[in-house]
Amino acid sequence: MNAKVTSPTSAAGGWGSAKAVGTSLAKEHVLLHGSALLAHQNKPDGYMCVSCSWAKPAHPHPFEFCENGAKATAWDITKKTVTPDFFAKHTCTELLEWSDYDLEKIGRLTAPMRWNAQTDKYEEVQWQDAFADIGARLRPLAPDSVVFYTSGRASLETSYMFALFARLFGTNNLPDSSNMCHESTSVGLPKTIGVPVGTVTLDDFEHTDCFFFFGHNTGTNAPRMLHQLQDARDKRDVPIVTFNPLREPGLVAFRNPQSPTEMLTGKKTQISTQYHQVKLGGDTAALAGLCKYLIEEDDRAQAEGAPAVLDHAFIAEHTHGFESFAAAMRIASWDEIERHAGLTRAALESAGQIYAQAEAAMVLYGMGLTQHRNGVQNVQMITNLLLLKGNIGKPGAGVCPIRGHSNVQGQRTVGITEKPAQVPADKLKSLYHFDSPTKKGLNTVEACEGILDGSVQAFIGLGGNFARATPDHSRMEPAWSTLGLTVSVATKLNRSHLLHGQVSYLLPCLSRIEIDRQDGGEQAVSVEDSTGCFHGSKGRSEPTSDLLLSEPAIVAGLAKATVGDRGTVDWDGWVADYALVRDAIEATYPKIFKDFNKRMWNPGGFHRPLGASERKWETETGKANFVVPETYDEDPDMPEHDGSVIRLMTTRGDSQFNTTVYSLDDRFRGIKGTRKVIMLNADDMLRLGLQERDVVTASTVAHDGYTRQVKGLEVRAFDIPAGCAWSYYPECNPLIPLWHYAKESKVPAAKSVPIKLHKQM
Incomplete structure (x- = not known):
């Protein structure tokens, strides 16, 4: 192998950082477009970084992004695409031999796909057909046999909708990436x-x-x-x-x-x-x-x-x-x-x-x-x-x-949690006329245990690369094939999508950086940073594909097909105007989100109490x-x-x-x-x-x-x-x-x- 190891960099930043940003933009063929977009990253009227969740200042620097934030932007707006033709040429078994780096660098997903067990390939499917089939497969399942996982990138609006979807379905199985960090x-x-x-x-x-x-x-x-x-x-x-x-x-x-x-x-x-x-x-x-x-x-x-x-x-x-x-x-x-x-x-x-x-x-x-x-x-x-x-x-x-990922803290704030004690069940009942489940849900480790022992039968992933982020790969990776259904909402291909269940869907979504056009006009979303401040975020890049749906639209499509008229949720109205979702978040968490829509564009955000x-x-x-420490040895498993x-x-x-x-x-x-x-x-x-x-x-x-x-x-x-x-x-x-x-x-x-x-x- 002969890995090349040189002297480590002695300081962060400098010419090494500047060169890395330029190289990244050039590799994704977005040197000019990406440079223009970066001027809006983490700005009060721009889009919030899809990478880390560090605080966004009220008075930002001219370039309020870091090297990795710029790489994340370039990665999302790349001109490289993964079309249905690509999947026609490669089986999942073949693609599993690729490295994680090689899988993601091939580009953005462009169309909804369903895995064909006969050919071992993903094939294009119509959105409504995908929603209908996923809903039909979920409805007969015991609610607690389904896991609704969330990565740290989804917006507050999407996260609130996803948590509500899971609870209307009847479960608190809402693990997320914070379970791992x-x-x-x-x-x-x-x-x-x-x-x-x-x-x-x-x-x-x-x-x-x-x-x-x-x-x-x-x-x-x-x-x-x-x-x-x-x-x-x-x-x-x-x-x-x-x-x-x-x-x-x-x-x-x-x-x-x-x-x-x-x-x-x-x-x-x-x-x-x-x-x-x-x-x-x-x-x-x-x-x-x-x-x-x-x-x-x-x-x-x-x-x-x-x-x-x-x-x-x-x-x-x-x-x-x-x-x-x-x-x-x-x-x-x-x-x-x-x-x-x-x-x-x-x-x-x-x-x-x-x-x-x-x-x-x-x-x-x-x-x-x-x-x-x-x-x-x-x-x-x-x-x-x-x-x-x-x-x-x-x-x-x-x-x-x-905190790490861009909205991992915010997701918890609006209901992504397996712990029913943290759920405002009374508010949800008054707003949507249903009883929220009271049984504790599965966290990430428990979801893995459920996949191994067969008690988990379906996995809905809102972003992320769950199979790679979790431990014990030699045990976990073979277990994915025992799942009856896996659904992945994603922007790029990763290993989790290839470790499919018996029925598997790959649903491509807009990036936060892309313009989100709905019936109510161009939409904005919101996130919470590491210091507990909430910020608005508005995409500024044209979508990679006309077939992409926003994360709220995908969650609404899945929810309508699965829970139907259960509860009184205006899914279509929410997708048309995300401000209505923010009104619902404010109604559910009034102390935290008072005047949400008015304050989300405050320079520097507004702080949670x-x-x-x-x-x-x-x-x-x-x-x-x-608290008196029980031991000074942090790792009792160490021989x-x-x-x-x-x-x-x-x-x-x-x-x-x-x-x-x-x-x-x-x-x-x-x-x-x-x-x-x-x-x-x-x-x-x-x-x-x-x-x-x-x-x-x-x-x-x-x-x-x-x-x-x-x-x-x-x-x-x-x-x-x-x-x-x-x-x-x-x-x-x-x-x-x-x-x-x-x-x-x-x-x-x-x-x-x-x-x-x-x-x-």
Whole structure:
């Protein structure tokens, strides 16, 4: 294979980013058209990025897009198309041999298709015939045998309609992509501060005294945030402390592509003032070390009559459980903390000093915290740290889970959830005259379990690449053929569409970037960003094909064919005018969406009300809660004292968003032309008898009777803590057992998988 590995990029942005954008537009044959469109990306009167969900400012930069956002736009508006003629030439079995990258890069789907079991090919079908047949096949099924899955891209309007369709059908089986990433946040935060989302907005970036980052690759997954971080560093010298196993360029340094001075002179901004390479699975221990330092320093200050380190007034008025937590931290062993964190006491105390000196601090984190067996505990340790100094509910302070996909948070806000307690059933009954189902639905892991045991008989996918995004491929992929029906709403072909059920439909939809013309005129949609702000989005590119339908139109077509007149929903009226859907969303969630249609075009969006931001705690105790950690070992499945076992984390490359791979090159990590690599600590390579360019098979250490392995991985040395390794997602998802998930949230624990490596001869 001989993967080419060069020196990783030392800073995010710069000429490398500018070149990558131009190359991407040229590859999709949209250099001029795409360049013009990008001027409208993330603007108050434009379209919201289909990639990440980072906040959209009220006063945007001239080019309010990042490298990956531009690649996502180019990917969507490509001139390359996948017509029925393409499917006439290729069987699904043949196409399954193609790589994920090769499947998606062939272009946009152009017509509705149905799989022909006799020829093993997709064939064109009329929309109404597709809807009628899908409805006829769904109606006889038990409602809880059908899964309605949503990826993170669908708009608020589409998501609301899809959730209503599922509940009219009779099920809460509404898993979505958040089940695979930030569900640990949605479970952990309500118990500690009473809200399921972050508490900061862009305004807080201008008032904070320090940032703490945990488990996030900002330069790849939320690059536009680097503008706020650069301003904080250059203008106010705000310290940024990062805890991450890999030294990601975006959190090391940033060269602003929109600054002529920086582009011409090579000047760059140092982002992190401290960078701590925590061991995989060591975040709880690292956070415990910070908390222990603060509490002991406060004890010392009180004994000496010095100013307090902790905010005792806030703790007394607003929190519950402090004494138990403080006692646990006081008796915690520094030796144990250091061993689990992979960091020294001195390093943790150095970071703690920065936090102690700040009047207002923000903690930001990504899936490096949530995708662990104790991911929920990680999230609660974040709030423990913030509560010690009253860093919730004041300017410049708060918790900021950095959500991934463009509307994954918003979908949950308008009803995409398997949890009936989060559904306003009384509102739905008064609006649509039906009783919402009360049985808990399936989340992503449970949907996979249902596919394996046969209790799930049909799968409706609103976007995404479910079969590749989920774990345990060697078990899951064969199970898809047992499903009676699979329906995929998509813009491009991916592997999930080829792993079809006994009857399978592929329904192509408009992209958010494309002009959506309905009977009521050109339509707009809306999304929620990572900071809880809602924005309007209006497509500006001509549709790829005249046969494409919008996502709302497809959901309405499926609903009318399946649930008929059940409930009192004006599906046709909603499709003609999406403003009516927004009125319905407002009627269902009046506190969140007051004056929705009037406010959706506010520059910077409008913010959802959050009690925690006002120090109103909607928890069982009526206060913010400290939580004592059960263990400092985030991954109890990891075998102890076995030097042959290493911890693997799966990660995305810089030319990738979720399962979509825009290029086989990863400039930030110095990888070119391949994703079949595994990166190890040099000492581990020596200890395991491995050399550069050895080809290995990675096998999961699990004693459940199943063999999980990925072959053909080329070994390379990388700056990663000893005992740890990384490789790419989703290529290494086969190594993650389905049962290896976060306790309470069931997020697949992809950031610490116990594996062994075997050299291929």
